[in-house]
Amino acid sequence: MADPGKMEEGLVHVEVVPDQECKDKHDGKVEKKEGGGNIDNEKEEKVEEHNLEQQPLVKQKTKRVATLDAFRGLTIVLMILVDDAGGAYARIDHSPWNGCTLADFVMPFFLFIVGVAIALAFKKIPMFKDAVKKISLRTLKLLFWGILLQGGYSHAPNDLSYGVDMKQIRWCGILQRIALAYFIVALIEILTIKRRPTVLEPGHLSIYAAYRWQWIGGFIAFVIYMVTTYSLYVPDWSFVVHGHNEATRYTVKCGMRGHLGPACNAVGYVDREVWGINHLYSSPVWQRLKACTDSYPSSGPFREDAPSWCRAPFEPEGLLSSILAILSGTIGIHYGHVLIHFKGHSERLKQWVSMALVLLIVAIILHFTDAIPINKQLYSFSYVCFTAGAAGIVFSAFYILIDVWGFRTPFLFLEWIGMNAMLIFVLGAQGILxxxxxxxxxxxxxxxxxxxxxxxxxxxxxxxxxxxxxxxxxxxxxxxxxxxxxxxxxxxxxxxx
Known part of the structure; x- marks a missing residue:
């Protein structure tokens, strides 16, 4: 029996009927999953009250679910590919700073599909308190597994030892960022359920007005990020590098605001102040920059004249950047709302593709005018727009191939992986197996x-x-x-x- 919590999380498979929930109550019957039998009216009411929020009633598999799983599976495949082959092919590994490579699409693709899944999981909420409890528990589970897998306790796959010095534990990571975005986006979704329309007003923009509170939440995250990034004063800072027999202290000169380079940005400053510099990621990708190594774009020994910040830690899944990551989930939940309210293929695709194109255009303009460069490490606004637009195009393409044209068989491989995304994330992407x-x-x-x-x-x-x-x-x-x-x-x- 599928767990709807997994669908809310956006990392696993759940089968949902989009347009038909169940038969009318006067029939006195409810159709159960996998060929279940009939029950009487009294039992039906108890089932609806107690279990509806735990398991949507299912009549048959839908192509829409296959699209969700295929997209999720594609994201997992990309993660394994760039994590394990990125060392050999640096061009597909994370961009050392500005720019966007194949690896840089993985995180926002996850957040996008989390948003889509939240819209479907909370289409109906019979028990509000149970929904809040479910969201809270799911968030805590993601945080726990994130710290366990990426906090430094597991040294898989090459180092067979285990354990982490609590003075060096890494508090941030992939699952932690997903947990924060999931918690905020899902909480807004259930808190605004009474304001949720059953029928949209005519007009292309009506769905934006109908779910304005979700967009207000995303806008607040945007404002917090932008104001902090461009107005926070970043002072000089120092760090210690421990060698075999000695420890060397380096100092980075800053004293500025609104800097978007590796050394003096507000994103890194917030993490150093909140978490402490010893709890940040010790091997940031900026070490592959030309300023740091002659092996650019691959990893290599530091140049003799490399600036001090090349050796410094930096958290790519930090606090301030994770706040803007909420906007990626907000865009994803919009795609889920379109899936719910628009029944025709062409209507859905018009909404999805138009928004994706607008996001891509905004990102390209911001990047090439140097207003806001596309930067995964900072999780810049242009990066959010570019990756969300790309996610919208890929999702729409999958929808056309699988739902409209019915080419499901070629994508079964991705669909299966999407159904067990958390298993493969732990065993494969984290190297446990x-x-x-x-x-x-x-x-x-x-x-x-x-x-x-x-x-x-x-x-x-x-x-x-x-x-x-x-x-x-x-x-x-x-x-x-x-x-x-x-x-x-x-x-x-x-x-x-």
Whole structure:
């Protein structure tokens, strides 16, 4: 039985009927999932009161759900690809600073699909208190798993030791950012349920007016981010780098406002003040900049004349940047609202594509005029617009292929992965499965099945470490998890937190 909490989270599969909830009560029957039998009117009312918020009544699978899962699966595939092959192909890894690469689409794509899923999960809320409790528990679970997986306790997949010094624990991460965006966007959704229209007024912009409180929430996040980023004074700051036998202190000269470079931006300053510099990510991608290394755009040793900030920590999923990430979830929930209120394919696509194009145009203008560069590390407003616009185009394309044209079979692979996204995120993207396999080594920790397959089956065969690594990620990781997800789907098993 599917857990609606997973759909709210946006990382797992739930089957929902978009346009038809159940038969009229005068029929005295409710159709249960997977061929369930009939019940009488009295039992039906109890089921609706107690379970409706936990499991939407389902009549059959819908293509819309396949579109959601396929998009989610694509995001997971991109995450594995850029995480494990980005070292070999720096061009697909995160942009060192300004600009946008393949890896930079992963986080906003997650937030986009979280927003879409929230709109569907809270289409009806029979019990308000239960909905608040559900949102709170889901948020706490995401925070717990985020700190456990990315806080430093797990050193997977290469280091077989575990544990983290609490003076160095990383408080921020991917799941923590998703938790914050989910909590705020979902809370606004349920708090404004009484203001939610059942029928939209005529006009292309009526859906924006109908859900104005969601957009007001996104606008408040935007204002907080922009005001703080451009008005907060950033003083000089220092940090310590611990070597093998000594510790070296570096000082970064700032004393300015509104700076958008690596050294003196307000995003980094807020995280240093709130979390402490020892709790930030110690290997930021700006270390691949030309100013820091001659190996640009790949990682490499620091230049002798590299500025001091090249060695400093920086949190790419920090507090201030996560506040603007709420806007990515707000745009996603708008796409979910369109899915609910507009029944025709053309109506939905007009809404989706028009908004996506506007977002892309705004982002391109802001970036190329140097007003607000596209920057994932700062989670700039132009970055939000660009990635949300790209998400809208990809989502619309999937909808056309799967829902309109009925080409579902070619996307089953992505759909299966999307159904078990959290499982693959933990086992694959966080390297837990690879670490488990590496734990069974022969004589040396470098002599494991994972390393043997990567070296002898891929790298040595193709006589190229870069190509071998890419093929290993595609066939030994992505295809493997796709097959595993397909098996779990056939068995009716979906991994829950």
């Amino acid at each position: 690879a670490a488990f396999v590496n734990g069974w080594y022969y004589e040396s920790t470098d002599n494991t099945l994972v390393y043997w397959i990567q070296k002898h089956v891929f790298i040595n065969v193709w006589h190229s470490e870069r190509l071998g690594t890419l093929l290993y990620v595609i066939f030994a990781e992505i295809v493997f998890y796709g097959v595993l997800s397909g098996i779990l789907h056939k068995l009716g098993i979906y991994w829950k937190l």
